[in-house]
Amino acid sequence: MNPESILSKIRNPGDVKALDKSQLEPLATEIRKRIIEVTAANGGHVGPNLGVVELTIALHRIFDTPKDRFVFDVSHQGYVHKLLTGRNDEKFNLIRQKDGYSGFLNREESEHDCYGAGHAGTALSAALGMAAARDQRGTDENVVAVCGDAAFTCGITLEALNNITDSTKRLVVILNDNEWSIDKNVGALSRYFNELITTPIYNRMNEDFEAFLKRVPGGESLIRLGSKWKRETKDFFASSSIFENFGLRYIGPIDGHNIGELEQYLKFARNAPEPLVLHVITKKGKGSDVAIAQPERFHGTSPFDPETGSSKPGAPGSPPKYQDVVGEAVVAHCKKDKTIVGITAAMPSGTGFDKLRDSLPQQYYDVGIAEEHAVLFAAGMATNGLHPVCAIYSTFLQRGIDPIIHDICLQNLPVLFCMDRAGLSPNDGATHHGLFDIAYLRGVPRTVIMQPQNEDELTDMVATGLQHQGPAFIRYPRGSGTGVPIKKEPKILEIGKAEVIRQGQDVQIWALGTMISEAETIASRIAEISDLSVGVVNARFAKPIDSALLQEQAKSAKLIVTLEDHVRTGGFGTAVLEDLSDAGIPTPVERIGWPDQFIEHGNSNKDLRQAFGLDPQSIFDRVNQRLEAIGATQNLPTSS
Ligand SMILES: Cc1ncc(C[n+]2csc(CCOP(=O)(O)OP(=O)(O)O)c2C)c(N)n1
Numbered sequence: 267m268n269p270e271s272i273l274s275k276i277r278n279p280g281d282v283k284a285l286d287k288s289q290l291e292p293l294a295t296e297i298r299k300r301i302i303e304v305t306a307a308n309g310g311h312v313g314p315n316l317g318v319v320e321l322t323i324a325l326h327r328i329f330d331t332p333k334d335r336f337v338f339d340v341s342h343q344g345y346v347h348k349l350l351t352g353r354n355d356e357k358f359n360l361i362r363q364k365d366g367y368s369g370f371l372n373r374e375e376s377e378h379d380c381y382g383a384g385h386a387g388t389a390l391s392a393a394l395g396m397a398a399a400r401d402q403r404g405t406d407e408n409v410v411a412v413c414g415d416a417a418f419t420c421g422i423t424l425e426a427l428n429n430i431t432d433s434t435k436r437l438v439v440i441l442n443d444n445e446w447s448i449d450k451n452v453g454a455l456s457r458y459f460n461e462l463i464t465t466p467i468y469n470r471m472n473e474d475f476e477a478f479l480k481r482v483p484g485g486e487s488l489i490r491l492g493s494k495w496k497r498e499t500k501d502f503f504a505s506s507s508i509f510e511n512f513g514l515r516y517i518g519p520i521d522g523h524n525i526g527e528l529e530q531y532l533k534f535a536r537n538a539p540e541p542l543v544l545h546v547i548t549k550k551g552k553g554s555d556v557a558i559a560q561p562e563r564f565h566g567t568s569p570f571d572p573e574t575g576s577s578k579p580g581a582p583g584s585p586p587k588y589q590d591v592v593g594e595a596v597v598a599h600c601k602k603d604k605t606i607v608g609i610t611a612a613m614p615s616g617t618g619f620d621k622l623r624d625s626l627p628q629q630y631y632d633v634g635i636a637e638e639h640a641v642l643f644a645a646g647m648a649t650n651g652l653h654p655v656c657a658i659y660s661t662f663l664q665r666g667i668d669p670i671i672h673d674i675c676l677q678n679l680p681v682l683f684c685m686d687r688a689g690l691s692p693n694d695g696a697t698h699h700g701l702f703d704i705a706y707l708r709g710v711p712r713t714v715i716m717q718p719q720n721e722d723e724l725t726d727m728v729a730t731g732l733q734h735q736g737p738a739f740i741r742y743p744r745g746s747g748t749g750v751p752i753k754k755e756p757k758i759l760e761i762g763k764a765e766v767i768r769q770g771q772d773v774q775i776w777a778l779g780t781m782i783s784e785a786e787t788i789a790s791r792i793a794e795i796s797d798l799s800v801g802v803v804n805a806r807f808a809k810p811i812d813s814a815l816l817q818e819q820a821k822s823a824k825l826i827v828t829l830e831d832h833v834r835t836g837g838f839g840t841a842v843l844e845d846l847s848d849a850g851i852p853t854p855v856e857r858i859g860w861p862d863q864f865i866e867h868g869n870s871n872k873d874l875r876q877a878f879g880l881d882p883q884s885i886f887d888r889v890n891q892r893l894e895a896i897g898a899t900q901n902l903p904t905s906s
Pocket residue numbers: 314339340342343384385386413414415416417418442444446447448550565611612613635637662665
């Protein structure tokens with residue numbers, strides 16, 4: 267480690283406080299270098315973290331974690347906080363990788379991480395809860411919520427904002443405004459924040475505000491700081507900010523890269539006897555020309571060349587990403603039918619809907635990070651002649667389960683949900699794996715839930731979902747397809763009909779989606795080393811399942827095996843169990859899926875499946891043991 271390195275001597279926030287002012291800029295430079303190095307090697311949220319280096323340094327110089335509590339919204343911008351709280355080590359080199367730190371704050375990782383996250387919009391409510399608890403207990407810790415500008419497009423952030431002055435007297439809210447979500451931020455609040463940025467602080471310094479500043483230690487200096495601009499306009503007192511209408515003091519805009527100034531405002535905020543918002547202006551990707559030039563690309567990126575910004579290109583002719591297949595399919599349908607529209611909740615590129623935005627903007631809506639609103643918005647559209655397609659990651663659609671039940675299904679509305687990232691999001695981990703959607707949807711009347719075996723069948727399911735005059739859900743994984751050719755004209759599938767892809771009698775493996783390749787591997791191996799005949803079925807539908815085929819097969823089979831990239835509890839395998847039980851068919855069912863626990867982050871699907879016994883070998887062994895247990899065969903030799 268470079269002996270001159272300041273960062274290498276930081277073991278805890280106390281060391282940050284002890285630094286001389288002259289060491290702070292060099293520290294910021296070192297931190298940026300470290301973040302760029304690690305994310306260039308492994309990928310990660312480089313842009314958001316480069317934008318909060320000075321802010322995080324200033325926070326740790328003015329407040330005292332773990333006594334004081336920082337709540338970062340999403341917390342994808344928590345790498346700097348980790349580096350300053352004793353985690354500048356080998357596990358940081360592996361952040362979001364197997365054996366590395368989580369890419370988000372995690373209570374189990376450090377006492378300085380008072381709250382975990384990964385989904386947006388939770389920070390203000392959680393921080394308010396902590397402040398109210400403090401007031402109840404009569405303690406005096408400070409609570410600071412660090413919310414990005416796009417976090418304010420989340421309804422729950424506004425629910426918390428509405429509740430602050432009813433629930434506490436002291437709360438520091440930092441609006442980290444870089445004008446970007448993953449893509450450009452959207453909506454009226456985003457435009458409003460931009461107006462505030464162009465209206466310097468002195469415009470809002472009315473008598474009451476100046477009196478407030480004078481009452482608080484450090485406030486006088488802010489008056490001087492705030493009035494450093496010449497007061498040249500006659501309308502000296504502009505209208506107050508939206509925050510003051512919610513009962514909070516608003517101070518801003520503040521240069522989010524000036525540590526000295528930040529420290530002054532944070533010191534003031536620490537002493538303020540009222541909840542207040544510091545509006546901090548930052549540059550997403552600051553310190554990296556390539557990240558500044560491409561904020562959307564470098565919000566969260568795969569490994570890249572820090573000089574050129576280029577990522578390792580996919581092998582020529584590699585299969586298309588599922589998100590892009592969906593994007594292109596929806597564009598094709600929108601071109602033919604103007605009543606079809608696409609809705610994303612702040613994830614245009616991740617869902618492939620950037621294709622719809624760029625080609626048919628009049629049939630495209632980005633509602634911001636507002637999944638429950640997206641579902642309700644779609645419901646309204648569907649009652650008025652449109653057929654909306656909502657592209658929302660499986661994990662983020664968890665936010666929409668109530669309007670899915672109460673508005674979409676109860677009213678039986680024609681809305682198609684494209685649930686990307688169903689299955690693992692290996693680097694993001696437990697907050698992002700889409701492993702619960704069948705369970706949270708299957709129990710709701712009128713849902714149709716399907717998963718394609720490949721990108722070609724995905725286009726069939728998009729067409730089928732759009733023809734279906736009711737709620738339809740397609741789940742598919744993060745990443746690329748299998749490379750099969752995609753037919754020009756998609757086929758309409760018969761709802762609830764499965765496809766037999768290998769004939770068999772003794773063992774029938776029912777697989778959902780991408781687990782079919784595992785099913786075929788296992789079927790071949792069992793057939794090779796035993797006299798059992800093994801069939802494989804592409805289930806296609808988790809609801810309604812193909813009950814007629816299942817029951818016909820089960821009557822003569824020794825064992826039914828189900829495979830799904832979903833938790834076992836309440837998943838596809840449970841649907842099979844229920845169907846056979848209801849029919850009084852006693853054939854045993856071996857359900858293969860994720861266990862009833864949260865799955866941490868890792869390097870790849872393969873790594874995590876290996877770790878949780880969902881790799882082909884482990885699945886074979888489990889089926890083998892079950893076959894032996896039911897006396898179907900002597901213990902099959904497990905191959906090496
Ligand atoms: C409920 C939910 N929806 C979508 C996302 C995906 N997401 C992660 S960060 C982000 C944008 C956050 O923007 P902002 O709050 O402004 O923070 P910045 O990245 O600009 O620092 C989005 C949409 C999420 N994490 N949670």
